[in-house]
Amino acid sequence: MVPLSMYLALGAALFIIGVAGVLLRRNVLIVLMSLELMLNSVNVNLVAFSSYLSDFRGQIIAIFVIAITAAEVAIALGILVALMRNKATLDVDDITIMKG
Amino acid sequence: MLAREPERWQYWGGANSVEFGFFIFFAAVTIISALVVVIARSPVHSALALMVCLVQVAALFILLGSPFLAAIQIFVYVGAVMVLFLFVIMMLDVREAARVRFLRGGTFPTLAVLVLLGAEMLVLLLNSKRFPVSTAGGTGTLKELSTTLFTDYLFPFEVASVILLVALVGAIVLARSEAD
Numbered sequence: 551m552v553p554l555s556m557y558l559a560l561g562a563a564l565f566i567i568g569v570a571g572v573l574l575r576r577n578v579l580i581v582l583m584s585l586e587l588m589l590n591s592v593n594v595n596l597v598a599f600s601s602y603l604s605d606f607r608g609q610i611i612a613i614f615v616i617a618i619t620a621a622e623v624a625i626a627l628g629i630l631v632a633l634m635r636n637k638a639t640l641d642v643d644d645i646t647i648m649k650g
Numbered sequence: 651m652l653a654r655e656p657e658r659w660q661y662w663g664g665a666n667s668v669e670f671g672f673f674i675f676f677a678a679v680t681i682i683s684a685l686v687v688v689i690a691r692s693p694v695h696s697a698l699a700l701m702v703c704l705v706q707v708a709a710l711f712i713l714l715g716s717p718f719l720a721a722i723q724i725f726v727y728v729g730a731v732m733v734l735f736l737f738v739i740m741m742l743d744v745r746e747a748a749r750v751r752f753l754r755g756g757t758f759p760t761l762a763v764l765v766l767l768g769a770e771m772l773v774l775l776l777n778s779k780r781f782p783v784s785t786a787g788g789t790g791t792l793k794e795l796s797t798t799l800f801t802d803y804l805f806p807f808e809v810a811s812v813i814l815l816v817a818l819v820g821a822i823v824l825a826r827s828e829a830d
Contacts, residue, residue, distance in 0.1 A: 552673045554781050557714070560677045562771040564684055566764060571688035573760045579693040579739060583700050586731070587684055590707050593723075601714040602781075606790070606798045609716050613799070616726050617810045621817030623731050627738045628824035634742055635827070 557598035564591035578642050582626055589619050673713060680706040693739050701732045718792050 564587055571584025593612045600608025633645065683706065686699035704727040711720040799807060 552670055552713070555775055555778075556673065556677070557710075558775050558781075559772070560680065560710075562768070562775060563681055566768045566771070567681070567684040567688055569767065570760075570764050573764070574757060575688065577693060579735070579742075580688070580690075580696050583687055583693075583696050583735065586700060586727075587687060587703065590704065590727075594707060594710060597711055597714050597716055597719060601716065604790075606795055609719055609795060610799055610803050612719055613722060614806060614810055616722055617814060620726050620731060621813050623734060624817045624821040625824070627734055628821035630738060631741065631825045638743070640742065 554598060554602045558595060561591040561595040561598070564588075564594065576641050576643055578630060578640050578645065581642060582623070582630075586619065586623070589615060669713065673710070676706045676709045676713065679703075680710070694736070697732060697735050697739060700735075701728055704728050704732070718795065 568584045568586075568588035568591060571587065572581050575581055575584065593615055596608040596612045596615070598608075600606065600612070634640075637645070637647070639645065680703055683699045683703040687696045687703065690696045690699060704723060708720040708723040708728075711717070711723060
């Protein structure tokens with residue numbers, strides 16, 4: 551049997567890789583994909599706890615996370631398409647219109 | 651921590667089942683494809699690697715006894731989200747972005763933060779004594795899951811559907827050209 555801590559370690563590793571992608575890469579598409587990786591690591595943790603504690607709620611929250619992620623990706627890519635129309639760059643360092 | 655060492659190794663000794671082998675295989679492919687997502691130069695390669703990673707996570711969900719969530723993962727992530735990504739990559743001109751180097755200068759603080767975060771998570775995971783040691787038995791049938799979802803969690807479910815509607819309208823408004 552697989553101990554729970556191995557699933558949690560896998561989730562932590564995926565999360566670290568996702569954070570590395572967000573912080574190190576400058577391509578906005580890859581930053582978005584790394585966000586997907588981080589959300590997936592959270593889902594792995596939720597489902598693992600749900601399975602090992604025999605509790606439904608982890609799976610239900612994971613379903614909500616997946617739904618919200620779909621909405622987030624649709625909005626983010628819509629913003630990206632609108633942005634590319636005004637300023638043809640994919641580099642997040644160049645996207646400083648709002649001076650954030 | 652040293653006193654707990656033997657029982658942890660007991661896990662490894664008794665973990666020669668088929669399930670453990672599948673877990674190691676899926677976990678290894680997940681980690682490798684996730685690394686490819688971050689390292690690959692071309693966004694198309696990243697998207698394909700991310701697709702592999704998401705399929706492996708769906709397989710892990712099946713190992714954890716929740717096949718419904720695995721199906722949702724395949725439908726929503728691989729079927730919808732990744733197609734959206736590939737569609738946008740196809741629309742945008744990514745040839746210039748593909749030449750950008752992976753690591754630029756001045757990444758030392760970032761790497762330090764990453765190592766710190768990873769070490770913290772590892773220490774917390776290995777030192778915690780409160781994890782349930784029972785086996786992964788799944789959580790019951792799909793009928794029970796859906797009953798819980800549509801009774802106790804009905805309001806969040808409706809809110810999620812409204813959020814999806816807002817996202818649909820918002821994406822259309824944002825991506826529409828000004829001329830219309």
